[in-house]
Every structure is written in C-alpha cells, then in structure tokens.
Amino acid sequence: MAIFLCLAVVVGGIFGLVSYSAVGGTLRVGVLFPMTGEAGSYGEKGLKAVRLAQSQLKDLGRSVEIIVEDSKAEPARGVAAARKLVNVDKVPVIVGDIVSAVTLAIAPIAEQNGVVLISPTSSAPAITNAGEYIYRIWPSDLAEGREIASLAIKRGYKRVVVMHMNNDYGAAIASIFEKTLQSAGGTVLSKSGYLPSETDFRSVLSSVTSQRADAIYVAGYFADTALIVRQARELGNKTQFLGTTAIEDEKFITLAGDASEGIIYPLATGFDTNSSNTNVRSFVDAFVKRYNEQPGWVEAQVFDAFMLAIDVAGKISGSVTGKKLKEAMDNMDSYDGVAGKVKFDENGDVVKPVIFKTVRSGKFVPLTP
Amino acid sequence: MEQLIVNALASAGQIYLVGAGFAIIYLSGRFFHFAHGAVITAAAYAYYVFNVTWAWPAIISFVVAVISASVSGAALELLVYRPLRNRKASTTGLLLASLGLYVGLINLLALSFGEQTLTLKAGAVAPGIHLINARISEPQLFMVAMAAVLLALLHLIGNNTLMGKRFRALSESHALAGVVGINIDHMILGGIVVGSAIGGTVGILTALDTAIRPFMGLQPLMLGVVAVIIGRGQPIALGASVLFIAGLQVIVTAYLGLHWRDPVVFLLLIAFLMLRPYGAILKKPS
Numbered sequence: 059m060a061i062f063l064c065l066a067v068v069v070g071g072i073f074g075l076v077s078y079s080a081v082g083g084t085l086r087v088g089v090l091f092p093m094t095g096e097a098g099s100y101g102e103k104g105l106k107a108v109r110l111a112q113s114q115l116k117d118l119g120r121s122v123e124i125i126v127e128d129s130k131a132e133p134a135r136g137v138a139a140a141r142k143l144v145n146v147d148k149v150p151v152i153v154g155d156i157v158s159a160v161t162l163a164i165a166p167i168a169e170q171n172g173v174v175l176i177s178p179t180s181s182a183p184a185i186t187n188a189g190e191y192i193y194r195i196w197p198s199d200l201a202e203g204r205e206i207a208s209l210a211i212k213r214g215y216k217r218v219v220v221m222h223m224n225n226d227y228g229a230a231i232a233s234i235f236e237k238t239l240q241s242a243g244g245t246v247l248s249k250s251g252y253l254p255s256e257t258d259f260r261s262v263l264s265s266v267t268s269q270r271a272d273a274i275y276v277a278g279y280f281a282d283t284a285l286i287v288r289q290a291r292e293l294g295n296k297t298q299f300l301g302t303t304a305i306e307d308e309k310f311i312t313l314a315g316d317a318s319e320g321i322i323y324p325l326a327t328g329f330d331t332n333s334s335n336t337n338v339r340s341f342v343d344a345f346v347k348r349y350n351e352q353p354g355w356v357e358a359q360v361f362d363a364f365m366l367a368i369d370v371a372g373k374i375s376g377s378v379t380g381k382k383l384k385e386a387m388d389n390m391d392s393y394d395g396v397a398g399k400v401k402f403d404e405n406g407d408v409v410k411p412v413i414f415k416t417v418r419s420g421k422f423v424p425l426t427p
Numbered sequence: 428m429e430q431l432i433v434n435a436l437a438s439a440g441q442i443y444l445v446g447a448g449f450a451i452i453y454l455s456g457r458f459f460h461f462a463h464g465a466v467i468t469a470a471a472y473a474y475y476v477f478n479v480t481w482a483w484p485a486i487i488s489f490v491v492a493v494i495s496a497s498v499s500g501a502a503l504e505l506l507v508y509r510p511l512r513n514r515k516a517s518t519t520g521l522l523l524a525s526l527g528l529y530v531g532l533i534n535l536l537a538l539s540f541g542e543q544t545l546t547l548k549a550g551a552v553a554p555g556i557h558l559i560n561a562r563i564s565e566p567q568l569f570m571v572a573m574a575a576v577l578l579a580l581l582h583l584i585g586n587n588t589l590m591g592k593r594f595r596a597l598s599e600s601h602a603l604a605g606v607v608g609i610n611i612d613h614m615i616l617g618g619i620v621v622g623s624a625i626g627g628t629v630g631i632l633t634a635l636d637t638a639i640r641p642f643m644g645l646q647p648l649m650l651g652v653v654a655v656i657i658g659r660g661q662p663i664a665l666g667a668s669v670l671f672i673a674g675l676q677v678i679v680t681a682y683l684g685l686h687w688r689d690p691v692v693f694l695l696l697i698a699f700l701m702l703r704p705y706g707a708i709l710k711k712p713s
Contacts (some may be wrong), residue, residue, distance in 0.1 A: 250684035255635040261680035264430040281544035291552040
C-alpha cells in the first residue's frame with residue numbers, strides 16, 4: 059500500500075510536470091498560509107479573503123477549487139505542504155506564503171515544478187531573485203529603505219543617524235538607506251545595530267544628541283522603534299524620526315505615547331478601508347457583510363493575489379498550466395486590485411507607488427508635504 | 428559627556444541591585460541561582476497585572492509584587508533547591524536545576540503574556556529629571572539611590588552584626604557553619620527571600636523605566652553575576668566592579684556602537700577568569 063502510494067505520488071509528479079488539466083473547467087488553486095502557530099492569525103485573515111473571493115466567483119458562474127495547506131509559518135512544514143500541493147493536488151498556482159521565510163523555502167519547489175507562486179505579503183529582499191515563477195504583490199523591503207532616504211533628502215535631512223535592528227530585515231534596509239542617502243549627497247553620521255531583545259537605547263541616543271543630526275532613521279519593528287522614540291524624548295532630544303512600514307500598528311502608539319507624534323514612515327500597500335474607489339468599496343462592503351468585521355491589509359493583499367491569479371488564468375485558452383500562467387503573468391500590463399495597482403518588474407517584484415505617513419493626534423495619517 | 432556619566436551611573440545602580448540580590452543568595456546557599464533572572468522578570472509581570480490589568484494603585488501593586496517575588500524565591504528554595512540539597516546534590520546539580528528553572532519559568536511567562544513588549548507608561552512622555560546638564564528618569568534615580576543605601580547597609584550589617592558574621596561563616600563553609608550551630612536551612616531561606624525582594628524591586632523599576640519583555644531579566648542578571656565574580660561579593664568591591672562594568676558599557680556603546688557592548692564586557696569577564704581562575708568570590712583552595 060505504502061509503495062503504491064509512493065508510486066502514485068511519483069507518477070503523479072511526472073504527469074504533473076507535463077500538464078495540469080483543469081478538471082471540467084474548474085481551476086485548482088493551492089493556498090498555503092500559516093493557519094496555526096505564531097502567525098496563525100494572518101492565515102485566518104487570509105483564508106477569509108480567499109473564501110470571499112471564491113464565493114464572488116461562484117456568483118459569476120466560475121468555479122474554483124481551493125486546496126488549503128497549513129505552513130505554521132515554519133519553512134520545513136511549508137516545504138512538505140508545497141510538495142503535496144504540487145505533486146498530489148497538481149495545482150498550477152499557489153497563493154502564499156504570508157511569511158517571507160516560508161515563501162523563500164518553497165520557491166525552489168515551485169520553480170522546479172513549473173508552478174506559479176504568488177505571495178501576497180512577503181517582503182524579504184531575497185525573494186527578488188528566488189526564481190522565474192515567483193511573484194509577489196508586496197514590495198521588497200529594499201524599496202522602502204530607498205524611498206525614505208529620498209524623502210529625507212527632499213525634506214533637507216542631510217545629516218542622519220541610523221539605528222537598525224541587527225537582523226535580515228533591519229540590516230538590509232539600513233544599508234540600502236545609507237547607500238541612497240549618500241549617493242544623493244547626504245551623510246550617515248553613525249549607524250548602529252541592536253539586538254531584538256534590547257530595551258534600553260539611551261546610551262546610543264545620548265551620543266546622537268551631540269552629533270546634531272537632522273533626523274534619526276530607525277530600521278526596526280514597532281516595539282523597538284517605540285522604545286527608541288520614547289527614550290529620545292525622555293532625554294530631551296527633539297530630532298525628527300523616520301521609521302519603517304512595520305511601525306503601522308496600534309501598539310506602536312500605545313508603547314510610544316505622544317513620542318510617536320511626527321514620525322515619518324513609508325507605506326507601499328495602497329489599501330485604505332475608507333477609500334471611495336468602487337473596487338475597494340465593494341470589497342470592504344462584501345467583507346463586512348460576510349464576516350461582520352473590517353478587512354485589514356492582510357485580507358486586502360490576499361484578495362488581490364488570489365483574484366490576480368484567477369484573472370490571469372481566465373485569459374488562457376485551453377487547460378491552465380503553470381508555464382502558460384507564468385507567460386500570461388509576464389505579459390500582463392497591470393491589475394487594479396483593492397490594495398492598489400499591481401505591476402510586475404522583470405523579477406516578479408511589484409512596482410507600487412509609495413506614500414508617506416505620519417502620526418498625528420495618536421492616528422496614522424498620510425503625510426501632507 | 429555629562430549624559431554619558433549619568434547613563435553609566437544609572438546602569439551601575441541597576442546592575443548593583445541585581446548583583447547584590449544574587450550575591451546574598453550565592454553567599455548563603457553557595458550556588459548560582461540563575462532562576463533569579465526569572466524572579467526579576469516575574470515581579471515585573473506581577474506589577475503589570477496588579478497595576479494595569481486589575482488597576483490597583485501603584486504603591487500597593489509595587490509592595491504586593493515585591494512580596495510575590497520573595498514568595499516565588501522561597502518557593503523555589505523549598506520545592507526545588509532544599510530537596511536537592513538534602514539528597515546531596517552537588518553545586519553543579521543545583522546550578523543545572525537553576526538554569527532549567529530559569530528557562531522553564533521564562534517560557535511560562537512568554538506563554539501567558541506572549542513575547543510582545545508590554546509597557547507601564549502610556550500617553551504623554553515626561554522628560555527626565557535634570558541632573559548636571561543631563562537627564563535621568565525617576566526609576567533610574569530611584570535605583571541609584573537604592574543601590575547606594577543598600578551598599579552602605581550591607582557593609583554595616585556584614586561587619587558589625589551577628590547576622591553578618593553568620594552569613595560570612597556560611598559563605599566560607601556550610602559544614603563548619605553547621606558545626607557551630609548556625610541553622611543553614613533558615614539562613615539560606617532568609618537569603619533567598621531578601622535577595623528575591625531586591626531582585627523583584629529592580630525588575631519593577633526596570634519595567635517602569637523601559638518596558639516588559641520575557642527576556643528582560645537575563646542581561647542585567649549576567650552583568651550582575653559578572654560584577655559579583657569580579658567584586659568578590661563584598662558590598663564595596665561589588666560597587667566598584669559595577670561602576671567599572673557600567674562605565675565600560677557606556678564607553679563601548681558611545682564609541683563602538685551598541686552591538687559591541689556585550690561582546691566586550693563578556694570577553695573581559697573571560698580574561699578576568701583566566702587571570703584569576705578561582706574568580707573573586709571563591710577563595711583559592713589552600
């Protein structure tokens with residue numbers, strides 16, 4: 059029995075390489091999210107968006123079969139789940155993962171088997187070069203480092219102190235920030251990394267005061283950035299702060315208190331629940347009607363990634379294969395999603411306009427120049 | 428410059444209190460109580476629950492949280508260390524048990540509260556108190572003052588009272604102290620109750636000063652232990668070594684960056700141990 063199963067998987071895999079016949083016109087889509095574990099709440103949100111999309115498509119007379127797998131946000135689990143989706147379910151496209159580490163781990167499987175992988179939210183810079191079949195609709199972290207550096211120069215912040223979390227995320231955007239700032243004529247006065255466990259930044263901030271910086275760029279997450287801005291204000295330092303997309307979390311304002319006021323950060327997702335755009339309105343209304351709650355950026359990004367796959371697949375004549383889907387993705391012009399316009403560059407990275415935001419009266423609001 | 432000195436002083440106050448609490452337990456029990464780091468952290472979470480979740484007044488939350496720290500220290504002694512000692516466990520055995528307790532308790536805290544950062548401060552940011560052209564926060568000032576008082580107190584008690592003599596006897600040899608009629612179990616229990624109260628106080632003050640995280644106790648504990656090893660566990664020598672470590676931290680951070688702070692301090696500890704293999708508390712066997 060076990061041998062037979064193995065054989066079935068192997069044979070299935072070989073046939074899978076050759077053709078993915080869409081059974082009776084039904085497109086099969088693999089969905090790989092962390093449904094349990096630390097990032098389980100993201101997966102739950104994402105799946106709600108997928109189910110909403112599925113029911114909307116059904117109303118339009120298009121049936122889509124969805125196969126959901128749980129990555130637990132662990133690369134090893136993700137790889138096992140992706141193999142199952144590719145070899146057993148023979149899907150031509152996988153929407154996932156939400157977490158960068160899993161997206162990177164499963165990219166080689168998608169690439170080798172000619173299956174299109176669309177990640178709704180992965181931001182790790184390494185995904186840019188993860189393969190020909192790998193797409194994402196969330197910009198690389200590097201984009202935000204570049205954009206905020208350009209803004210700094212535009213606003214006259216030429217002397218900048220950089221503090222970054224010493225992990226892949228913080229170190230990568232801090233270095234792209236430094237390069238961009240310097241090539242535009244700015245100076246990085248000092249650059250210091252800190253461990254994710256650090257809670258006391260006063261020793262660094264004290265020396266910053268004497269450097270007379272125009273701005274301090276913090277490349278980290280919301281909790282550490284909050285402690286840094288708060289401790290700077292407690293030391294009587296009133297320097298302008300620049301932050302990352304990751305600070306847009308209510309807990310940032312709770313932790314930083316009124317020290318959060320005025321910090322400037324970039325945001326690449328175009329999702330705005332209050333937008334008057336008809337696409338956005340119908341998505342938000344349908345979501346609220348179905349789940350009795352407001353969708354956030356995870357729901358919007360997943361909705362876009364899923365609908366984009368269906369939209370592109372719809373333009374393919376005959377059976378949908380991963381190869382045909384990839385060609386159609388490469389040739390598509392752009393897609394109007396609920397989280398902004400999606401356009402891919404030659405690496406399958408999304409090119410989205412970046413907006414700048416700030417905190418005013420305890421709220422995240424667009425920055426007015 | 429003034430700010431750097433004030434930072435060093437504030438950091439020294441915190442490390443001194445952690446080190447002193449640890450040293451009291453070490454000197455009476457003659458073992459490394461690493462779970463002290465968990466007691467420090469637990470007190471901060473206890474304060475959070477009392478003050479934020481249950482909205483008790485700050486002072487009551489503070490007192491009850493410090494008492495809970497003492498009670499948890501005593502519970503560890505009565506439920507784990509004493510039974511182990513009665514079964515003739517070696518100091519290495521006790522050390523391993525305390526490491527296990529630390530990891531277990533911290534993970535329990537992380538499970539109950541999540542690994543997120545909690546804050547006791549919200550809303551308006553109050554700039555620190557002005558001190559010689561620099562600023563110091565209230566909890567920092569409190570820690571420095573408390574460290575100074577404790578240093579004097581420990582010095583006086585250690586040299587002038589019977590209690591101090593008993594502690595010193597205990598730190599020399601449990602067997603001999605037992606022979607002259609000192610109740611070792613009572614002394615160790617007393618040591619852990621007092622040490623945990625001091626540790627709990629630092630935990631709460633640190634939380635009030637920065638934030639609460641499951642691993643917040645580890646860094647000050649390690650530095651406190653380093654100071655105890657360098658400073659022979661003597662109140663004044665401990666104070667001197669704490670000032671040295673804190674000054675080194677501040678200088679390294681200011682001139683090399685935050686990421687160099689821990690490597691330099693701990694490499695120094697290793698260098699110190701190479702020069703004085705018996706450390707400073709442990710007397711060279713004669």
